[in-house]
Amino acid sequence: MxxxxxxxxxxxxxxxxxxxxxxxxxxPETKPDKLKIGFVYVGPVGDFxxxxxxxxxxxxxxxxxxxxxxxxxxxxxxxxxxxxxxxxQLARAGNKLIFATSFGYMDSVIKxxxxxxxxxxxxxxxxxxxPNVSTYAGRFYEGRTIEGTIAAKISKKGVIGYIxxxxxxxxxxxxxxxxxxxxxxxxxxxxxxxxxxxxFNPGKEADAAKALIDQGADVIMQHTDSAxxxxxxxxxxxxxxxQDSDMIxxxxxxQLTAIVNNWTPYYVSRVKAVMDGNxxxxxxxxxxxxxMIEMAPYTNMPDDVKQLAADTEAGISAGTIKPxxxxxxxxxxxEVECKGGxxxxxxxxxxxxFYVKGIDDKIPGK
Amino acid sequence: xxxxxxxxxxxxxxxxxxxxxxxxELIAERAGVLNLGVxxxxxxGAVCGFAGAWATGSTAIGALxxxxxxxxxxxxxxxxxIGLAINQVAAGLALTILGTGLAGLIGAPLVGENIAAAPHxxxxxxxxxxxxxxxLFGQDAFVYLAIGLMVGIAYVLARTRTGLIxxxxxxxxxxxxxxxxxxxxxxxxxxxxxxxxxxLAGAYLTLAYxxxxxxxxxxxxxxxxxxxxVFASWRPGRLVAxxxxxxxxxxxxxxxxxxxxxxxSQLMSALPYLATVVVLVLIxxxxxxxxxxxxxxxxxxxPER
Numbered sequence: 036m037x038x039x040x041x042x043x044x045x046x047x048x049x050x051x052x053x054x055x056x057x058x059x060x061x062x063p064e065t066k067p068d069k070l071k072i073g074f075v076y077v078g079p080v081g082d083f084x085x086x087x088x089x090x091x092x093x094x095x096x097x098x099x100x101x102x103x104x105x106x107x108x109x110x111x112x113x114x115x116x117x118x119x120x121x122x123x124q125l126a127r128a129g130n131k132l133i134f135a136t137s138f139g140y141m142d143s144v145i146k147x148x149x150x151x152x153x154x155x156x157x158x159x160x161x162x163x164x165x166p167n168v169s170t171y172a173g174r175f176y177e178g179r180t181i182e183g184t185i186a187a188k189i190s191k192k193g194v195i196g197y198i199x200x201x202x203x204x205x206x207x208x209x210x211x212x213x214x215x216x217x218x219x220x221x222x223x224x225x226x227x228x229x230x231x232x233x234x235f236n237p238g239k240e241a242d243a244a245k246a247l248i249d250q251g252a253d254v255i256m257q258h259t260d261s262a263x264x265x266x267x268x269x270x271x272x273x274x275x276x277x278q279d280s281d282m283i284x285x286x287x288x289x290q291l292t293a294i295v296n297n298w299t300p301y302y303v304s305r306v307k308a309v310m311d312g313n314x315x316x317x318x319x320x321x322x323x324x325x326x327m328i329e330m331a332p333y334t335n336m337p338d339d340v341k342q343l344a345a346d347t348e349a350g351i352s353a354g355t356i357k358p359x360x361x362x363x364x365x366x367x368x369x370e371v372e373c374k375g376g377x378x379x380x381x382x383x384x385x386x387x388x389f390y391v392k393g394i395d396d397k398i399p400g401k
Numbered sequence: 402x403x404x405x406x407x408x409x410x411x412x413x414x415x416x417x418x419x420x421x422x423x424x425x426e427l428i429a430e431r432a433g434v435l436n437l438g439v440x441x442x443x444x445x446g447a448v449c450g451f452a453g454a455w456a457t458g459s460t461a462i463g464a465l466x467x468x469x470x471x472x473x474x475x476x477x478x479x480x481x482x483i484g485l486a487i488n489q490v491a492a493g494l495a496l497t498i499l500g501t502g503l504a505g506l507i508g509a510p511l512v513g514e515n516i517a518a519a520p521h522x523x524x525x526x527x528x529x530x531x532x533x534x535x536x537l538f539g540q541d542a543f544v545y546l547a548i549g550l551m552v553g554i555a556y557v558l559a560r561t562r563t564g565l566i567x568x569x570x571x572x573x574x575x576x577x578x579x580x581x582x583x584x585x586x587x588x589x590x591x592x593x594x595x596x597x598x599x600x601l602a603g604a605y606l607t608l609a610y611x612x613x614x615x616x617x618x619x620x621x622x623x624x625x626x627x628x629x630x631v632f633a634s635w636r637p638g639r640l641v642a643x644x645x646x647x648x649x650x651x652x653x654x655x656x657x658x659x660x661x662x663x664x665x666s667q668l669m670s671a672l673p674y675l676a677t678v679v680v681l682v683l684i685x686x687x688x689x690x691x692x693x694x695x696x697x698x699x700x701x702x703x704p705e706r
Contacts, residue, residue, distance in 0.1 A: 079505060079616045081512040111505075196659070229658045230666045236620040237611040239651070242415055246655040249407035261618075263611040270518070284515050285613065396661045 070132065070310060072096065073125030074108035075118065077137035078235075084260040084279040085234075085296070086110065089136045089159075092298035099303050103310070114139025119146055126151040132309050134302065135159065144168060155314050157305060160205070162385075166316050171301060174322030175205065176212040176384065178294035179256075180358040181330060181347045182276050183216030185291050186254040187224050188340045189274055196247025198240055198257040198264055199230045202398050206258045208387040212358045213256060214394055216347075227252055228396050237263040248273060254291075265289060274335060281331040292344065293331035300326055320381060324352045359384060364392040406532055408656060413536070413544060414610060416648030418443075418602045420547045422626035423633070423640055424554055425598020430630055431558065432591035433571035433697040437493025438478055440623025441500020442596050443603035446471040448508040450604025451614040455511060460519040464543070464604050471600015472593050474500055479589045486701040501617065511614045519543065519609035543605045548641075550598070555637035567591060571695035574702040584702050599623065628677040634684055635695060647673045 074093050078086035093106050107130065112121045118140045125133050126147055134157045135144045141161040148156045148168045156168040164170055186195050195217065199206050210228065217224040227250060229243045236259075244255050244264035248271050255275040257264045262285035268275035269289040277283070277293025301321065308314040321327035330348055333341045350356030361373035366389065374380040390398060422439055429436050449470035454463025474496060482492040519541040522528065527538040558564040569577040570587045578584050602622070607614050629647060633639035654669030684693060 079509075079512075081509050081616065083513045083615065227659045227661070229655050231655075232667055232670050233620065235615070235617070237613070237615060237618045238415070238418075238606060238620060238622070239655075241611045242411055242652055243655050245407070245411050246652065246659050249404055249411070250656065250659045252659075261611070261615055262613060266518075266611060266613065284513070397663050399666055 069102070070100075070104045070306065071128070071130040072104055072106045072306065073122075073128070073130035073133040074106065075112050075121055075125070075133070075135045075137075075140065076108060076110045077112060077114065077139070078110070078260075080108070080110050083262070086136065088280055088296040089134070089298055092302040093134075095299040096302055096306055100306060100310075104306065112140075115143075119143035122147045122156075123150070126154045131155060132306065132314075133157070155309055162318075164316055164318060169305075169315075169317050169319070171319040171321070171327075173296055173327045174320055175294060175296075175328060176208045176358055177322040177351050178328050178330060179209040179212035180216040180351060180356070181344055182256060182292065182294070183213035184220060184347050185333075185336060185340060185344050186213065186256065186274075186276075187217035187220035188343065189291065189336055190221075190224070190254045192251050192253050193221055193224050194250075194252045194254075195224065195226045196244065196250075196252025196255045197226055197228045198243045198247070198255065198259055199228055200234045200259045201232065202230065202400065204385055204387045207390070207398065208359075208384050209258055210394070211387065211391045214391055215358065215363070218393055224393070226394055226396075228394075230399055231259060233259070235260045237261040240264050241267050244268060244275075245271075262286075277331060283331065283334065288335060290331070290334060291336055292333050295329045295331055297326055297329045320385075322351070323348060324354070365389050366392055366394065368392055403532070406535065408652060409536055411652045412645065412648045413540065414648075415652050416644040417544050417547050418605045418610065418622055419626050419629055419647055420551065420641065420644035421543070421602035421605060422599045422623060423629040423644060424547070424550050424637070425595035425602075426626055426630050427633070427635060427637065427640060428554065428567070428598075429588075429591045429595035430698055431571045431635060431695055432567050432588045433574060433695055433700065433702070434482065434588050434592050434595075435489045435493065435699040436475070436478055436482075436496070436592060436595055437490060437627065438474065438496025438500060439595075439599050439626050440619055440621070441497035441504075442471045442474045442599035443500075443606070443619045443623045443626075444504040444617070445474050445500045445507075446600030446603025447607045447618060448504040448511065448603075448614055449600070451511055451514075451516065451607035452507065454608055455514055455516050458516075460542070460608050463608050464601060467600040467604025467608075468597045469600070471596040471598070471603065473596075474503075475592050475596020475599075478596070479592045482701065483585050483588050483592065486703050489699050489701065497623070505616045508614050508616060512616070514613065516608070516612050518612040541609050543601070543609055546601075551637055551641050558637060568695070571697055574697050574700075578702070578704050584704065588702075599626075602626070625673055628674060631694075632673075632677045632680050634680070634693065646676070650676075 076086040080086055080090040109121050112118055122143055132155045136159045138160040141163050144156050144158045145163050148165045158170050160172040161170045214226055227247055231239045231243050240259050240261050241263040244267040253273045255264050255268045257278050262282045265275050265282045265286035269286040274291050275289045277290050281293050283290045333344050357378040359379040363371045446467035450463045450467030453466030454460055478496045481487045482489045521539050521541050524538045528534050570584050574584045629643050632643045650672045657664045
């Protein structure tokens with residue numbers, strides 16, 4: 036009896052699978068001039084953070100190009116073998132432009148790109164390229180320079196609490212940019228850093244915020260994805276900065292500003308390039324100037340600080356303020372080699388693995 | 402508020418979801434059922450709890466929704482693992498996967514929504530007492546509920562006929578069956594109780610701990626709760642101590658980092674699991690009168706007809 040049911044179920048699933056496979060093959064090519072674009076997200080589109088912002092850009096593409104494009108997205112694709120399968124699936128389904136939006140997809144993208152030379156690939160935050168693979172990333176540290184400036188002005192105790200995810204260069208450069216900017220306002224500013232070893236663990240992020248506040252921090256910064264720390268800051272009556280997206284809803288009294296990732300201009304320009312036939316492999320690292328990162332409205336601060344923040348933002352956009360302007364001293368007080376002339380070059384920022392002078396802590400595992 | 406008091410308060414908040422989820426799993430395991438679906442039941446409790454509170458504005462209704470959702474998912478497990486006598490490990494793992502997916506589906510429209518945190522007790526005079534005031538009289542309802550639950554469980558297990566039957570079913574279902582007890586019914590009730598507790602633990606996360614919902618927000622706490630039951634060697638008293646210890650480790654490591662003590666945070670994050678392994682080794686070495694796993698844990702029981 037049981038076996039019969041099992042067998043029936045098996046046959047049913049098998050035939051369903053066969054049917055859907057057949058469907059996929061029989062599907063007539065819609066319009067030949069319609070550009071099919073695929074997106075691969077590491078998180079759910081509803082994470083209200085990293086993947087959410089990428090999907091906002093996808094929706095903007097649909098709005099911009101209407102029925103000239105057809106977009107497909109795969110969400111919650113974990114980094115690893117799954118990614119390769121998903122990306123290849125998109126390539127095989129006729130997508131001519133594929134956005135892979137997480138660092139860990141790097142090797143999968145390269146592998147699939149070699150198999151499908153006519154498909155164009157865009158890989159976020161990676162560094163490996165091919166004739167049909169471009170890379171792009173945001174200069175998130177520019178936002179940290181503004182936040183560090185505000186934090187030093189706002190903090191009464193002179194202690195910034197910083198919640199880190201993993202000690203990778205992207206996060207380290209954010210901490211350093213914060214500290215360098217803050218020291219210009221208050222040379223005695225202190226920064227307390229807590230690593231939660233996760234991009235997303237609301238409970239732990241909340242605990243980390245509490246620990247930092249209990250130890251005297253009165254401005255909280257985070258390089259993790261949830262709004263938990265913002266809520267705690269709001270509850271405790273102190274200030275905090277949002278991350279990835281505007282978190283004002285979770286901290287109406289606490290949020291000073293937030294670094295908002297804005298992929299729309301870049302994505303739209305790349306789709307256009309494919310349509311115009313002038314897409315070429317490139318490496319793009321854009322910041323405030325090109326609006327790949329934007330600041331949420333400056334709130335909960337006096338007008339003079341607001342002005343200072345806006346001036347800093349304008350200065351970075353114009354190139355008059357360099358977040359990593361030389362001389363930069365490391366923790367031992369030794370001057371860091373200045374490869375970019377009057378500032379650190381992009382390679383030094385992208386591979387940053389030291390703390391600047393004034394940070395009284397050690398990078399984990401170093 | 403002193404630093405010491407602040408740390409203790411954080412430890413209590415961090416321990417409560419572990420204690421709630423583990424207490425339910427303890428009952429299920431004492432009845433001989435290993436339900437590895439705690440993480441899934443917590444997630445479904447978290448999302449349904451949040452949905453309830455968001456729709457009605459009431460923490461109590463939210464908590465109730467969380468419990469009901471946990472029970473409903475546990476009923477599915479009971480049907481598979483007890484009713485159809487499917488392998489408990491497989492059914493439990495499937496439950497976690499199902500719960501994760503289902504929670505994501507239900508929660509999709511709730512992401513980014515905001516609710517008020519669960520209210521904290523405030524007794525004039527008592528809550529303002531230095532040091533112990535907020536610790537004893539300033540918690541939210543979940544904390545008191547968790548403690549009450551533990552006292553109740555300890556009493557029922559050790560002192561009542563119900564507890565005796567439950568343990569008999571978990572240690573020797575064949576004998577319990579021969580004595581005329583309905584093994585399947587007892588186990589089902591234990592599993593449902595476990596589901597309710599896990600659902601409540603999940604609801605605690607979205608209603609009190611961090612009052613918002615995001616996919617996967619239990620972040621492995623269900624698995625820690627499972628480890629905790631083993632760590633406590635299936636004893637309610639030790640479960641309380643273990644939950645406090647696990648909570649303390651996770652909070653203290655954050656404080657140690659903020660102090661700049663230079664402790665490797667990765668190692669500290671792994672400490673609860675390491676401690677569980679050590680305790681397991683110790684139990685098997687000593688094993689003198691101390692409680693070990695329920696004898697029939699994880700085995701299906703189908704009475705001969």
